[in-house]
Amino acid sequence: MTFLNEIAQRYPEAISFAAGRPYEGFLDLDAVHRYLDTYRRHLDARTGGDQALVRRTLLQYGRTKGIIHELIAEYLLVDEGIVADPEHIVVTVGCQEALYLVLRALRRDAKDVLLAVAPTYVGAHGAARLADLPVLPVPDSPDGLSPADLAAAATAARSAGLRPRACYLIPDFANPTGVSLSAARRRELLRVAEEQDLLLLEDNPYGIFGDGRHVPTMKSLDDSDRVVYLGSFAKTGLAGARVGFAVAGQRVVRRDGSASSGTGHSTLSDELAKLKSMLTVNTSPLAQAVIGGKLLEHGCSLRAANVQETAVYQRNLHLVLDGLDRRFKTGAGATAAVSWNRPQGGFFILVDLPFTAGDAELESSARQFGVLWTPLHHFYADGLPRQRVRLSFSHLEPAEIDEGLDRFAAFVRAQDTTRNALRGRTHAT
Amino acid sequence: MTFLNEIAQRYPEAISFAAGRPYEGFLDLDAVHRYLDTYRRHLDARTGGDQALVRRTLLQYGRTKGIIHELIAEYLLVDEGIVADPEHIVVTVGCQEALYLVLRALRRDAKDVLLAVAPTYVGAHGAARLADLPVLPVPDSPDGLSPADLAAAATAARSAGLRPRACYLIPDFANPTGVSLSAARRRELLRVAEEQDLLLLEDNPYGIFGDGRHVPTMKSLDDSDRVVYLGSFAKTGLAGARVGFAVAGQRVVRRDGSASSGTGHSTLSDELAKLKSMLTVNTSPLAQAVIGGKLLEHGCSLRAANVQETAVYQRNLHLVLDGLDRRFKTGAGATAAVSWNRPQGGFFILVDLPFTAGDAELESSARQFGVLWTPLHHFYADGLPRQRVRLSFSHLEPAEIDEGLDRFAAFVRAQDTTRNALRGRTHAT
Numbered sequence: 127m128t129f130l131n132e133i134a135q136r137y138p139e140a141i142s143f144a145a146g147r148p149y150e151g152f153l154d155l156d157a158v159h160r161y162l163d164t165y166r167r168h169l170d171a172r173t174g175g176d177q178a179l180v181r182r183t184l185l186q187y188g189r190t191k192g193i194i195h196e197l198i199a200e201y202l203l204v205d206e207g208i209v210a211d212p213e214h215i216v217v218t219v220g221c222q223e224a225l226y227l228v229l230r231a232l233r234r235d236a237k238d239v240l241l242a243v244a245p246t247y248v249g250a251h252g253a254a255r256l257a258d259l260p261v262l263p264v265p266d267s268p269d270g271l272s273p274a275d276l277a278a279a280a281t282a283a284r285s286a287g288l289r290p291r292a293c294y295l296i297p298d299f300a301n302p303t304g305v306s307l308s309a310a311r312r313r314e315l316l317r318v319a320e321e322q323d324l325l326l327l328e329d330n331p332y333g334i335f336g337d338g339r340h341v342p343t344m345k346s347l348d349d350s351d352r353v354v355y356l357g358s359f360a361k362t363g364l365a366g367a368r369v370g371f372a373v374a375g376q377r378v379v380r381r382d383g384s385a386s387s388g389t390g391h392s393t394l395s396d397e398l399a400k401l402k403s404m405l406t407v408n409t410s411p412l413a414q415a416v417i418g419g420k421l422l423e424h425g426c427s428l429r430a431a432n433v434q435e436t437a438v439y440q441r442n443l444h445l446v447l448d449g450l451d452r453r454f455k456t457g458a459g460a461t462a463a464v465s466w467n468r469p470q471g472g473f474f475i476l477v478d479l480p481f482t483a484g485d486a487e488l489e490s491s492a493r494q495f496g497v498l499w500t501p502l503h504h505f506y507a508d509g510l511p512r513q514r515v516r517l518s519f520s521h522l523e524p525a526e527i528d529e530g531l532d533r534f535a536a537f538v539r540a541q542d543t544t545r546n547a548l549r550g551r552t553h554a555t
Numbered sequence: 556m557t558f559l560n561e562i563a564q565r566y567p568e569a570i571s572f573a574a575g576r577p578y579e580g581f582l583d584l585d586a587v588h589r590y591l592d593t594y595r596r597h598l599d600a601r602t603g604g605d606q607a608l609v610r611r612t613l614l615q616y617g618r619t620k621g622i623i624h625e626l627i628a629e630y631l632l633v634d635e636g637i638v639a640d641p642e643h644i645v646v647t648v649g650c651q652e653a654l655y656l657v658l659r660a661l662r663r664d665a666k667d668v669l670l671a672v673a674p675t676y677v678g679a680h681g682a683a684r685l686a687d688l689p690v691l692p693v694p695d696s697p698d699g700l701s702p703a704d705l706a707a708a709a710t711a712a713r714s715a716g717l718r719p720r721a722c723y724l725i726p727d728f729a730n731p732t733g734v735s736l737s738a739a740r741r742r743e744l745l746r747v748a749e750e751q752d753l754l755l756l757e758d759n760p761y762g763i764f765g766d767g768r769h770v771p772t773m774k775s776l777d778d779s780d781r782v783v784y785l786g787s788f789a790k791t792g793l794a795g796a797r798v799g800f801a802v803a804g805q806r807v808v809r810r811d812g813s814a815s816s817g818t819g820h821s822t823l824s825d826e827l828a829k830l831k832s833m834l835t836v837n838t839s840p841l842a843q844a845v846i847g848g849k850l851l852e853h854g855c856s857l858r859a860a861n862v863q864e865t866a867v868y869q870r871n872l873h874l875v876l877d878g879l880d881r882r883f884k885t886g887a888g889a890t891a892a893v894s895w896n897r898p899q900g901g902f903f904i905l906v907d908l909p910f911t912a913g914d915a916e917l918e919s920s921a922r923q924f925g926v927l928w929t930p931l932h933h934f935y936a937d938g939l940p941r942q943r944v945r946l947s948f949s950h951l952e953p954a955e956i957d958e959g960l961d962r963f964a965a966f967v968r969a970q971d972t973t974r975n976a977l978r979g980r981t982h983a984t
Contacts, residue, residue, distance in 0.1 A: 150607070150615060153610040154610070154614075155591075155595060162584075166584060182582070184587075185579075185583075185795035186795060187576050219835040219839075230685065249836075256830060256833045256834060366616075366839060368837065368838065401685060403681065404651070404678065405651065405682070406649060406652050410795060410796055410797035410842045412795045412796055412842060413797075413839045416841065
């Protein structure tokens with residue numbers, strides 16, 4: 127994403143539908159102080175007022191798996207219907223570290239591969255590259271990953287002598303597509319995972335930002351321990367804390383081949399903790415305390431904590447959808463050549479264009495029209511240019527969305543005009 | 556180190572010369588709030604009072620290389636005589652992440668290897684394992700790594716068809732030996748690094764905790780960019796912030812073979828940032844702000860910030876040295892069979908014993924005598940038992956040191972008696 131960051135820096139006045147960062151209107155540094163104090167009081171109560179222990183817990187090196195695991199387990203139950211043993215939770219430096227740790231733990235030798243919906247979150251490719259785990263793409267669909275495609279991809283990998291270990295996916299308001307999986311499809315995918323002996327890596331950074339219709343998380347439907355749940359507090363807690371987590375209670379078969387059991391049993395979470403001790407030692411307990419305090423102040427419900435934010439994201443989603451309608455579907459500029467999907471929540475919308483929208487087109491869009499968006503090829507390992515872009519709206523104000531869509535429409539029409547002009551010229555020569 | 560943590564948990568009443576964690580007597584949660592506010596005021600001034608920008612800097616996703624790089628550059632100049640371009644500094648999740656990132660960046664294929672003083676910090680082996688970079692040991696000496704040994708190890712590796720990329724070392728009060736390198740030896744090692752085309756990874760977590768005689772850091776002597784400096788704030792700043800950094804201004808030769816230069820030039824720090832974006836995205840700006848505030852409150856001098864702590868570590872060092880003298884060198888218990896080194900600072904002392912001191916002996920020591928220490932084999936890749944242990948004294952109070960050394964002496968004498976008894980029995984049979 128270096129190129130995208132450079133473009134954003136070179137055109138600071140451009141309106142950005144590219145950045146996927148959370149809304150900044152409610153950021154509050156005083157709240158950070160309060161969260162810390164709230165968590166301190168919680169520790170006070172938990173330790174019977176042992177101030178030395180409270181200080182040590184917050185300020186010293188700490189437990190590798192983290193200190194807010196019990197609060198996270200409570201939040202998972204309250205918000206997501208997930209029953210998780212706190213010992214199976216590893217608190218990480220953002221979800222990105224959780225993803226890396228899981229992939230590094232799954233990679234034993236050169237035969238191991240990861241399946242991932244294509245297009246998908248750029249960071250999944252990054253973490254896999256760092257872990258030396260090749261990624262095999264599984265085609266996406268307008269309804270999200272299809273069970274048949276997943277089964278076919280796993281079978282094909284095995285036929286090629288590879289060992290597909292897991293499939294990475296974002297079932298709710300996916301990045302970059304905005305698409306969510308139906309409950310029925312989630313259940314079918316769980317069945318395929320069981321049949322194919324795959325783990326499903328369920329990444330859920332945007333799930334709570336929906337319209338109130340709640341589809342159950344895959345982890346809450348998972349009765350055969352096929353799902354490793356990857357959690358992020360970057361959008362729901364505080365991006366600046368850099369706290370995420372993995373829920374990984376899967377039993378681990380030891381190197382001697384015996385399944386682990388009894389008091390000496392080991393789970394994937396234990397493996398992740400071992401790797402984490404070599405990578406970041408432990409997640410800052412101060413950063414965890416900030417998230418812990420926020421959880422405590424809202425009865426461990428991030429849905430409750432994010433009522434305002436969810437309203438903003440929903441408002442922005444509909445401003446973009448309605449704004450696209452007004453500019454491309456009705457009135458003078460109506461054209462069937464531009465279309466888009468209609469997610470029910472999250473941060474992203476996909477727009478199909480009648481021309482290739484790659485980095486060169488983005489550069490023109492920024493320079494000539496003052497608007498940024500994300501070319502879709504960045505979300506594919508093959509890097510081939512596509513006629514599709516991602517519009518992100520999470521951090522924008524209504525006036526920016528309106529002006530930004532005007533600029534986007536002007537860019538699209540200019541591209542289209544150029545293209546037609548070029549085509550005309552080609553015919554003429 | 557899992558075994559060592561388990562032992563410590565199983566014998567919570569044991570006095571621990573095993574834990575290398577910083578002293579807890581001055582921990583102060585109110586100071587954390589103050590540091591945050593100090594850093595916020597600094598940002599206020601820097602941004603001309605742009606509150607939205609201040610909030611975004613502290614609470615949003617942030618710069619991959621970090622936000623306190625300029626303060627760190629100032630601290631390196633003030634405390635260590637290191638002139639570092641802030642752009643060459645990457646702020647990391649503790650020094651451990653910095654180490655991993657450097658090793659991962661250095662590993663291109665299976666021929667790449669890391670040289671490391673043996674014995675050395677356990678985390679160096681861990682990070683190397685995670686990065687799939689084999690570690691070749693270079694023997695240590697009572698005066699620390701010898702230039703001849705380094706040259707010999709690099710030459711041997713090359714003869715074996717390997718590519719030694721770097722040597723990891725802790726020049727000041729090393730973990731686990733407590734040994735420091737003389738200035739002359741540092742200069743010779745830099746010369747060998749240049750001759751052998753090696754990087755030196757200078758890890759310096761304890762350097763400021765000396766007796767006032769200051770040997771220059773290798774980075775400050777490095778005029779040919781051979782040293783990657785690895786910094787930790789865990790002991791000098793606050794362990795609970797989990798903030799460290801790397802200084803890596805080395806020019807990077809691009810894949811096309813051209814040396815980078817001009818405006819498009821790339822340094823190792825840029826490579827580290829790319830890897831970090833796939834690993835932890837960025838280091839918590841809140842955690843950085845805590846360290847930044849502490850730096851600001853002490854004129855960017857951690858030596859100034861740690862006057863009290865240094866006095867404690869120096870006091871403890873001499874309590875242990877004098878205590879060992881009283882128990883093993885003079886009086887009724889005097890024996891030449893037990894000896895130890897005399898570091899001038901840091902957290903650690905090495906003790907040589909007349910018997911193998913491995914995990915089994917540690918278990919007896921904990922169970923029967925209520926005292927913990929670290930068997931030295933944990934600091935070697937080969938894991939062979941040794942007749943040597945590390946005593947750490949950083950977090951102890953004087954009364955604990957006194958009682959702990961009584962227990963340690965009792966353990967040593969009992970082992971010695973057992974050994975003699977066994978030897979007698981062996982002779983008798």
